[in-house]
Amino acid sequence: MAYMMNGLPVKALAASPLLKLLARQAEATGRVMVFIQLVGGNDGLNTIIPIDQYSALSTARGNVLIPEEKVLKLNGILETGFHPAMSGLRDLFNNSMVNIVQGASYTNPNYSHFRATDIWLTGASSNQYLNDGWLGRYLADENPDYPQVLTPDPLAIQIGATVSTALQGPNVNMGMAVTSIENFYNIVNNQVTPAPPTPAGHELTFLRFIAQQTQQYTSSLQAAAAKANNLSKLYPEKNSLADQLKIVARLIAGGLSTPVYMVSLGGFDTHAGQVEGMDTTTGTHADLLGKLSTAVTAFFDDLKLLKVDDRVAAMTFSEFGRRILSNGGLGTDHGTAAPVMVFGKYVNPGIIGSNPVIPDNATVRDDLEMQYDYRKIYAAVLTDWFGAPREVWLDALQDYYTPLPIFRKDDKQILEERNEDPVSQNYPNPFSDKTCISFNSQGGSVRIMLYDAAGRMVKLVADKEYDAGYNHVYLYREGLPPGNYVYKFMNWNNKASKKLTIID
Numbered sequence: 001m002a003y004m005m006n007g008l009p010v011k012a013l014a015a016s017p018l019l020k021l022l023a024r025q026a027e028a029t030g031r032v033m034v035f036i037q038l039v040g041g042n043d044g045l046n047t048i049i050p051i052d053q054y055s056a057l058s059t060a061r062g063n064v065l066i067p068e069e070k071v072l073k074l075n076g077i078l079e080t081g082f083h084p085a086m087s088g089l090r091d092l093f094n095n096s097m098v099n100i101v102q103g104a105s106y107t108n109p110n111y112s113h114f115r116a117t118d119i120w121l122t123g124a125s126s127n128q129y130l131n132d133g134w135l136g137r138y139l140a141d142e143n144p145d146y147p148q149v150l151t152p153d154p155l156a157i158q159i160g161a162t163v164s165t166a167l168q169g170p171n172v173n174m175g176m177a178v179t180s181i182e183n184f185y186n187i188v189n190n191q192v193t194p195a196p197p198t199p200a201g202h203e204l205t206f207l208r209f210i211a212q213q214t215q216q217y218t219s220s221l222q223a224a225a226a227k228a229n230n231l232s233k234l235y236p237e238k239n240s241l242a243d244q245l246k247i248v249a250r251l252i253a254g255g256l257s258t259p260v261y262m263v264s265l266g267g268f269d270t271h272a273g274q275v276e277g278m279d280t281t282t283g284t285h286a287d288l289l290g291k292l293s294t295a296v297t298a299f300f301d302d303l304k305l306l307k308v309d310d311r312v313a314a315m316t317f318s319e320f321g322r323r324i325l326s327n328g329g330l331g332t333d334h335g336t337a338a339p340v341m342v343f344g345k346y347v348n349p350g351i352i353g354s355n356p357v358i359p360d361n362a363t364v365r366d367d368l369e370m371q372y373d374y375r376k377i378y379a380a381v382l383t384d385w386f387g388a389p390r391e392v393w394l395d396a397l398q399d400y401y402t403p404l405p406i407f408r409k410d411d412k413q414i415l416e417e418r419n420e421d422p423v424s425q426n427y428p429n430p431f432s433d434k435t436c437i438s439f440n441s442q443g444g445s446v447r448i449m450l451y452d453a454a455g456r457m458v459k460l461v462a463d464k465e466y467d468a469g470y471n472h473v474y475l476y477r478e479g480l481p482p483g484n485y486v487y488k489f490m491n492w493n494n495k496a497s498k499k500l501t502i503i504d
Contacts, residue, residue, distance in 0.1 A: 040268030044338030088297030102353030103371025224254030313344030
């Protein structure tokens with residue numbers, strides 16, 4: 001459903017099994033995730049600056065590169081710094097509230113805005129075309145009465161003009177547009193923006209008010225808004241991202257059980273005018289990063305004052321980065337990998353990955369190497385932040401991706417991991433071609449053997465050394481007849497078995 005708050009469209013998204021699970025987790029833990037989309041393809045090299053590559057960067061992009069003496073230094077990290085417009089985020093980093101994942105991308109990245117955005121929102125590979133999003137996989141089967149039956153609170157809220165594909169269901173758009181509430185204060189004060197003072201205008205005002213009263217989520221948003229007000233004095237004016245985050249903070253503090261919020265900041269397609277003239281610390285990119293920094297800083301200051309900062313995290317993402325080599329228009333062109341920033345009180349502070357390596361004489365063909373598949377970040381959000389069971393995030397991401405250590409784990413999570421079954425149920429199951437078996441290794445030799453219904457070993461699925469931690473292996477059918485099988489896992493003293501089914 002779409003509301004207008006402070007003049008911004010707000011989409012309220014309805015039920016899916018995954019979002020219901022996240023809602024239950026939010027109710028149990030209070031945890032909320034805010035996704036900040038940097039629309040247009042953010043230049044990661046001028047955002048998180050690899051100081052140890054400065055000489056090569058000067059050769060490749062001297063007309064847009066931040067002067068080395070202007071790069072914001074980070075506590076305990078000499079080789080990496082922040083754009084000078086990001087002083088607020090630098091302070092958050094130095095206060096252990098920022099985790100940076102270097103080189104997030106996917107194999108064979110796409111340079112089209114539309115296609116690359118679609119990949120990030122659906123959780124697809126470059127050769128996959130998915131119609132549903134990674135946060136909205138499970139919809140139709142468990143919600144046959146949608147859209148007639150909705151939940152008391154929205155399960156996901158997007159502030160923006162359109163419903164994100166990330167929250168799209170397989171058969172129906174789970175967002176229902178409600179355009180009669182034109183701003184946040186209309187919801188709070190139970191009023192509508194009046195139409196012109198004409199007979200038709202009076203009728204329009206009446207119809208707007210009646211429509212507002214009939215919206216499913218009006219009462220829950222009104223109740224949440226009535227319970228809290230923004231407290232931070234740091235919110236800047238004329239900053240669309242800050243305006244969006246103010247709404248999010250107020251709704252969270254007001255007790256709305258919504259676990260997922262999506263906001264955005266556009267303008268990052270900086271082919272030209274990325275910097276202004278000779279001063280590379282000014283220009284479009286500096287303005288955008290300044291808006292991002294001040295908005296996020298104010299948001300987390302607000303959350304702290306509202307006493308909800310211990311259960312909220314946020315992350316940035318963009319459809320791609322920019323090329324190493326700048327162009328003659330004081331800009332940069334479409335690239336591949338870029339850093340992702342994750343904010344919150346319970347992130348593992350620091351940087352995952354290394355600075356990108358810049359060739360001494362970069363050409364237009366040179367681009368940044370992927371260090372981490374972006375779905376490993378999503379896996380960390382689902383399993384380590386929301387606590388989703390493994391089979392749930394396997395469904396959401398449609399494959400196994402090792403969660404990156406973005407979030408700190410509490411003693412309960414560590415104990416649960418120690419006590420959990422060392423091998424998971426294969427996914428998908430049943431299967432006809434291949435299936436994925438994930439397991440938690442103590443390190444050393446791992447053997448996984450497949451047995452048929454008569455107890456005969458028909459395939460050695462794995463027999464090698466694995467590092468300690470979560471791993472996975474694919475089981476390919478390769479001529480095995482349909483039927484029921486058992487796979488057995490062995491790793492030191494850890495032994496377990498699971499049943500699986502092969503179908504035609």
